Amino acid sequence: MSVPEQPENRVVATDVRKSFGPLEVLKGVSFTVPRGTATAVIGPSGSGKTTLLRTLNALDVADSGVIKVGDTEIDFGKPVAKDQLKRYRAQSGFVFQSHNLFPHKTVLQNVTEGPIVAQKRPRAEAEADAVELLDQVGLKDKRDRYPFELSGGQQQRVGIARALALKPKVVLFDEPTSALDPELVGEVLGVIRDLAVQGWTLVVVTHEIQFARQVSEQVLFLDQGVVLEQGSPAEVIGDPKEERTRQFLQRILNPL
Incomplete structure (x- = not known):
């Protein structure tokens, strides 16, 4: 299937916040995913990566902030009508960690x-x-x-x-290889790599750092609910500015 050609196939998130009870998970996240590009979201467990992805599809509805996915924009700080939320959700496709097939x-x-x-x-x-x-x-x-x-x-x-x-105008992947045996990881990453080459707009939450380096045009490093660093793979993975990013990558890339 060919890639949808609409120029609005992108994501723009501005000051997105989400709490679960007293726990503030997203603390004002802002970023843009340009049309036809892949963005990798990396970071430690508990940093808010999956919650961020789920707010982009409104599986978890943000408490506040403005998100535009495809051609639908919602200000989550205001009441949202059901039909508007339905249209918003239809803009993206979601690939879960654990398949969720019938x-x-x-x-x-x-x-x-x-x-x-x-x-x-x-x-x-x-x-x-x-x-x-x-x-x-x-x-x-x-x-x-x-x-x-x-x-x-x-x-x-x-x-x-x-x-x-x-x-969909955007495809969202939540740790698509985390539930797989190591020998099966490559076949799934290969499919995602092909989609990136074809020009689909992708947001991939992943712990596969080398994959993020090779496939994405942009990397977001999320830590404690904030985007601590963002830029090209060469910048964020190859030459991170923040000490926290360097520590995380060191543990991931050199675990011993």
Whole structure:
């Protein structure tokens, strides 16, 4: 499937804040993901990476701040209508850590569920797109299999195809390899790398630092709910300005 060509395929977040009870998780996060680029979000556990990604899709609704995803902008400091939130959520596709496939549906049915049920697209059209996407992620021959018959890496690739089937303007990945055995990581990262080359707009929360260095145009280092450092991979990973960033990378890249 070709990349949606709308010029507004980007993300702009301004002063985004999110708390869970007394715990302030995001403390005024701002950044822009330009159209057709990949942004990697890195940082220690508990830094707010997943919460940040979930606010971009409103799986977790921000307490305040303005976020524009695709062609829909919401000021979360004001009341948000349900139809506006629905339109906002439709701008992005979300790839979860743990696949979240329907176990009782085939691979093809998993990929077509959203387009047919949520977007009311004709079944024949949705199935044709799904087959194309499954071919793109190397799973066309698995279309009639069920999730339990697939490896973890194959399930995650189905999850990626499912997100793309919604024709989103932005694709969000939440630690897409964290639940995989080490030997399966490469096949999933390869698919994401191909999407980046094709010009999809991507935001990838990842602990794969070398992957972030190779694939992304921008890296955000998140620590304690703030973007402590952002820039190109050469800047943030290759020559970080902040001591906290250097400490984190040292532990990740040289664990012994």
